[in-house]
Amino acid sequence: MSDDAIHRGLDGVVVDSTRISKVMPEINALVYHGYPVQELCENCRFEEVAWLMWHGELPDAKQLAAFEADERSRRNISPVLLDVIRKSPRNAHPMDMLRTAVSFLGMEDSMPEKADAATNLNRSIDLLAKIPTMIGAFTRFRKGREFIPPRSDLSMAENFFHVCFGKVPAPEVVKAFDVSLVLYAEHGFNASTFTARTVVSSLSDLYSGVVGGIASLKGPLHGGANEAVMHMLKEIDDPKIAREWMLTALREKRKVMGFGHRVYKHGDSRVPTMKKYAQKMAAFTGQKKWLEIADILEATMIEQKNIYPNLDFPSGPAYYMMGIDIDMYTPIFVMARITGWTAHIMEQLASNALIRPLSNYTGHAERRVVPLGKR
Numbered sequence: 001m002s003d004d005a006i007h008r009g010l011d012g013v014v015v016d017s018t019r020i021s022k023v024m025p026e027i028n029a030l031v032y033h034g035y036p037v038q039e040l041c042e043n044c045r046f047e048e049v050a051w052l053m054w055h056g057e058l059p060d061a062k063q064l065a066a067f068e069a070d071e072r073s074r075r076n077i078s079p080v081l082l083d084v085i086r087k088s089p090r091n092a093h094p095m096d097m098l099r100t101a102v103s104f105l106g107m108e109d110s111m112p113e114k115a116d117a118a119t120n121l122n123r124s125i126d127l128l129a130k131i132p133t134m135i136g137a138f139t140r141f142r143k144g145r146e147f148i149p150p151r152s153d154l155s156m157a158e159n160f161f162h163v164c165f166g167k168v169p170a171p172e173v174v175k176a177f178d179v180s181l182v183l184y185a186e187h188g189f190n191a192s193t194f195t196a197r198t199v200v201s202s203l204s205d206l207y208s209g210v211v212g213g214i215a216s217l218k219g220p221l222h223g224g225a226n227e228a229v230m231h232m233l234k235e236i237d238d239p240k241i242a243r244e245w246m247l248t249a250l251r252e253k254r255k256v257m258g259f260g261h262r263v264y265k266h267g268d269s270r271v272p273t274m275k276k277y278a279q280k281m282a283a284f285t286g287q288k289k290w291l292e293i294a295d296i297l298e299a300t301m302i303e304q305k306n307i308y309p310n311l312d313f314p315s316g317p318a319y320y321m322m323g324i325d326i327d328m329y330t331p332i333f334v335m336a337r338i339t340g341w342t343a344h345i346m347e348q349l350a351s352n353a354l355i356r357p358l359s360n361y362t363g364h365a366e367r368r369v370v371p372l373g374k375r
Contacts, residue, residue, distance in 0.1 A: 006360055015355070016197075019056065020343050021186045028269045032186055033057070038273045046156055046181040046336070047071065050128060053186060053339040054121060054346070067125075068155075074129035075150035075159065078108060082137060082147065090142045094135065094331045095218040099211055101134045102127065106207025117346055120206050124342035127210060131338060132156065135331045136163025157181065160335070165323070172284045173322055176277040180315050183270045184333050186340030192216040192223065196341045197348040201355040206345050213341045214334055220257065223337075226329040228257035229316035233290050242296035250304055258313035259301055267308035274311055278318040290317035 007013045021032045030037045032049065033056050040049055044058065051059040051067050059067060084104050088097045105127070106112070111119065133150050140147055140163075148163050157178040158168045168174065187193070196213040200206065217223035236245050249256050261268050282288045294309075294317060301307050319329050 010194075010357075015189070015194075016348075016353075018189070018344070018347060020053065020340065020347060021188050023188045023269075025266070028266055030187065030269050037183060037270060041179045041182045041273050044182070046178050046185070049182050049185050050339045053343040054124060071125055071129045071156070072152040072154075072159075074126050075133050075152065077105075077130050077133050077137070081105060081108065081134075085134060085137045086141050086147075088138060088141070093218070094138055094327055095214060095224075095334075097138045098131070098134060098331050098334060099214045099218075102131070102207060102214060103211050105130065106205065106211075109207070112205065115203070115205065115349065117350065120342070120346050120349070123206050124338070124346070127338050127342065128156075131331075131335050132160045133163055135328065135335065136160070139164045139325065139328065156335075160332075164328075169322070170284070172280060176281050176318060177322060179277045180274060180318065180332070181336040183274055183311055184315075184336035186337070186343070190222070191219075192337065193341055193344050197344050198355045200345050200348055201352055203349075203352070206342065209345045210338065210341055213337070217333060217337065218330060223312075223330040223333040225257045225310070226312035226316045226319070226333065227326050229312050230320050230326050230329070232257060233293050233317060233320075236293050236297075237289075239289065239292040239296055242293045243300050246297050246300040247304070250301075256297075256301065258316065259309050260307050261310045268310040270311045271309055271314060274314040274318065278314040278321075281318050281321040285321045287321045290320065 019033065021030065023030050032040060033052055035052070035058070040052075044052075047068055048058055048064060050071075051064065081101060081104055085097060085101055088100070109123070136150070137147050148166050150159050150163050154162055154168065155174070155178070157174050160177070161168050161174070189197075192213040195216040196209040199212040200209040220228050236242050246256070278291060282291050291314075294313065298309050298313070301309075316326075316329060319332065320326065324332070
């Protein structure tokens with residue numbers, strides 16, 4: 001087989017059909033069940049988008065009220081799981097904690113053998129409700145602070161800040177955070193989603209698929225990029241040296257995180273919306289330096305390489321201005337993408353085919369084994 005016939009990284013390969021979302025590079029747009037994501041950001045809260053992921057339509061007022069009441073009633077985690085999080089190494093990456101906590105939650109499932117659509121939807125809502133509590137618990141414990149139980153009178157975005165910090169910030173902060181969740185909720189057959197679908201294609205369980213998704217998302221070429229972006233901005237620290245920093249990085253062929261995308265060739269369609277809310281955060285907090293640096297880096301990269309930023313580029317500084325620890329950015333990604341992952345898992349199982357690609361063998365030709373004494 002020639003190298004030309006091999007699609008490394010499955011680049012350009014269509015492996016299945018989906019109704020959930022579509023990245024449309026030809027018009028630089030992303031839709032969830034047909035709805036443009038930027039319109040969802042401006043007109044819906046994240047809870048509405050979660051419902052949309054699983055049901056294919058936006059909820060009416062009655063459906064949304066019932067769904068929110070259900071989700072809010074599930075936010076508490078068991079004392080045993082809380083103790084698992086409490087005993088996690090303080091220096092562990094939060095994604096490692098989250099991977100373990102979700103796996104443990106799967107072991108607590110009272111009906112592990114059931115895999116019908118209704119049961120998996122129930123599990124999906126449970127994960128949506130409990131993951132912020134897991135993140136909040138680890139945020140507190142690793143700093144030697146007491147656990148803050150979730151509240152049932154707050155939205156998901158508001159409750160996240162409550163369980164992490166013990167207070168709900170200004171509406172401007174909550175809205176910017178909620179928008180980020182909507183933008184991160186789903187993105188076609190990305191690496192972590194495809195991993196989740198691959199795991200369950202063997203008829204493994206939903207929790208295993210989600211754990212696989214978390215493991216894939218952790219990498220800096222996927223979800224971990226938003227953390228790397230903020231570390232980069234902090235390393236530069238001064239807008240006056242940003243352009244030269246970028247020119248040096250390009251000259252030395254360093255990997256600059258937060259730029260480029262496998263699907264988008266003319267810029268990530270989610271960036272303008274996230275950038276708008278990052279700018280709102282800068283105006284609200286007065287921390288304008290980070291976006292000034294980012295703007296210079298972006299302009300230099302486009303000028304030199306014609307490569308545009310992706311969603312991780314504006315979300316990193318936006319989260320930093322919200323006071324969120326840098327290594328918590330990818331777990332926030334999980335908070336949002338749990339909706340997309342589970343929607344894809346249920347879609348995969350509805351018409352399942354084991355995902356089992358072929359490979360091109362380039363090793364030795366067949367040869368004989370020489371006994372040890374004759375080698």
